[in-house]
Amino acid sequence: DGGITQSPKYLFRKEGQNVTLSCEQNLNHDAMYWYRQDPGQGLRLIYYSQIVNDFQKGDIAEGYSVSREKKESFPLTVTSAQKNPTAFYLCASSGASGSFAYEQYFGPGTRLTVT
C-alpha cells in the first residue's frame, strides 16, 4: 500500500539531546513537509523540500534541521537548540514538486516528549 510512514510513534528524550524523526513515503511524491502541532493549535510548517537535495525553511525552522538525500526520505532532527521541543510532529508529501494546487498527504505522526 502506498503511504507515509513515521517512526517511532512515541519518542522520549532528555533535554539537551538531539533526536531524529523518520519520515518515509512510497507515493513517488516530489515534495515533502514537516509540521509541528501543539495542543489545541493548528499545524505550523517547520521545513519543506520540493526536490532531492534541496529544502527550505518554513515558519518555525529555528532549532530544527533536515536532509533530503533520497526522494523517499525526509528526516527531521530536533536539536538541543529548540527551546520547546515537546510536540506532535507530522510529516506530509505532495505531488508535482509541491504545486499549490495539490493536496498534501500526512503520516501518522510522532509524539515527542522531552524532559
Next chain:
Amino acid sequence: AQKVTQAQTEISVVEKEDVTLDCVYETRDTTYYLFWYKQPPSGELVFLIRRNSFDEQNEISGRYSWNFQKSTSSFNFTITASQVVDSAVYFCALSEAGIYNQGGKLIFGQGTELSVKP
C-alpha cells in the same frame, strides 16, 4: 496577509444532528485552493476535499457537503446526520498560488473539535 480562521473551537452534538463547521479565510491572491482535513484521535490528518478559487459550486459527498462563497471568503463544511465516528478535529487550510507560495505551503486554521455523542 493570508490567514484562516475557524472561530468554533469545540462543537458538541448528538448523533443524527446536522452540524456546520465554519471557515473564513484571507488571501492577497485571486488564485488559491482551499482544503479540509480530518484529524481523528489517532492523530493522522485525512484529506477530505480540495476546492479552487474559480469553482464556487457546492460539493456533496455522502453525508458531507461544502459551501464555498467568495463574497464572504468562507468555505464551510456540513455533516448531515452526524455519527459518533465523525468525532475528530477538523482543519480548514489555504494554499496560495504563485510567488507567494513556492512549494505549495498550506496555511491552517486552528481547528474545530467536533464531538458527536450517541
